[in-house]
Amino acid sequence: MTKKELIFKYRNLVSLGCRLHNLPSRLFRVRVKGKNNRIEAPCALLKQVSIHIVGNNNQVIIEDFSQIKNTKITICGNNNVVHLGKRTYLFEVEFFLEDDHNVIDLQEHNIIMGPSKFSTIEGTKIIFEKDSMCSSECNFRTGDSHCVLDLEGHRINESRDIILREHSWVGIRVTCMKGADIPHHSIVAACAVLTKRYDEPFCVLAGVPAKIVKRGVDWSMVRIPVGDIPQGYVSPVNQEWKERDYQ
Numbered sequence: 001m002t003k004k005e006l007i008f009k010y011r012n013l014v015s016l017g018c019r020l021h022n023l024p025s026r027l028f029r030v031r032v033k034g035k036n037n038r039i040e041a042p043c044a045l046l047k048q049v050s051i052h053i054v055g056n057n058n059q060v061i062i063e064d065f066s067q068i069k070n071t072k073i074t075i076c077g078n079n080n081v082v083h084l085g086k087r088t089y090l091f092e093v094e095f096f097l098e099d100d101h102n103v104i105d106l107q108e109h110n111i112i113m114g115p116s117k118f119s120t121i122e123g124t125k126i127i128f129e130k131d132s133m134c135s136s137e138c139n140f141r142t143g144d145s146h147c148v149l150d151l152e153g154h155r156i157n158e159s160r161d162i163i164l165r166e167h168s169w170v171g172i173r174v175t176c177m178k179g180a181d182i183p184h185h186s187i188v189a190a191c192a193v194l195t196k197r198y199d200e201p202f203c204v205l206a207g208v209p210a211k212i213v214k215r216g217v218d219w220s221m222v223r224i225p226v227g228d229i230p231q232g233y234v235s236p237v238n239q240e241w242k243e244r245d246y247q
């Protein structure tokens with residue numbers, strides 16, 4: 001039986017272990033002011049996590065086998081959702097949801113390695129599909145917080161969703177502004193600023209504002225030597241996706 005199958009078989013036991021681990025208040029601090037707010041983390045390891053909610057009908061769902069450390073979730077408003085899917089790993093992340101109907105959805109097996117901030121306002125979403133990795137000091141903001149006006153006084157800076165599609169790697173100090181949409185199997189270079197939708201996968205996006213600087217590349221977390229592929233090493237470069245996009 002593999003380690004994964006073993007964990008699933010004894011899920012209830014693992015869940016009990018997680019609950020006991022998360023019990024001391026210094027590991028998991030919750031302050032809620034409002035009605036019908038739901039916080040669930042039945043089978044996740046939490047350490048120095050604080051959740052502060054002011055409003056009604058909000059949800060914070062942390063799914064199984066996630067590890068969330070030194071993380072702060074603040075919700076000011078109603079009907080907001082923070083969903084951290086299975087096998088999410090977060091270290092020093094801040095989530096801030098302001099106004100109503102915002103969603104932060106890290107769908108499955110996403111890793112965020114360092115101090116990074118996620119802010120949503122005005123009913124927008126930040127979605128990370130799956131298997132992505134984000135380095136430290138990154139910022140994801142679906143809105144500008146303040147208004148940009150034309151000279152007749154109409155507001156022109158609409159808040160918009162941010163999407164990071166499957167298996168993308170976001171380098172250090174990247175900023176994703178409203179409307180950023182990063183294709184699957186992308187690499188976002190250090191310090192890039194993204195403000196729009198990009199359509200081409202298997203690329204490096206770099207600069208301010210970000211542009212494609214390299215095509216036909218993928219990435220892997222496993223460090224292998226430059227040059228020949230080592231014997232017995234199975235490349236994670238995803239054949240299925242490549243065939244789909246290059247047909």
Ligand SMILES: CC(C)(COP(=O)(O)OP(=O)(O)OC[C@H]1O[C@@H](n2cnc3c(N)ncnc32)[C@H](O)[C@@H]1OP(=O)(O)O)[C@@H](O)C(=O)NCCC(=O)NCCS
Nearest residue numbers: 134135170171172187188189190191192204206207213214
């Ligand atoms: C994106 C990255 C991986 C690309 O590496 P690479 O494939 O070896 O690419 P190269 O160094 O050949 O660069 C390709 C081009 O992009 C440019 N470029 C690379 N990184 C850039 C950056 N951060 N900003 C602007 N341009 C950049 C290079 O100048 C080069 O331009 P040229 O073709 O005009 O000479 C690397 O530059 C990077 O930013 N790494 C981030 C590392 C990180 O944050 N790690 C944290 C751990 S999670």
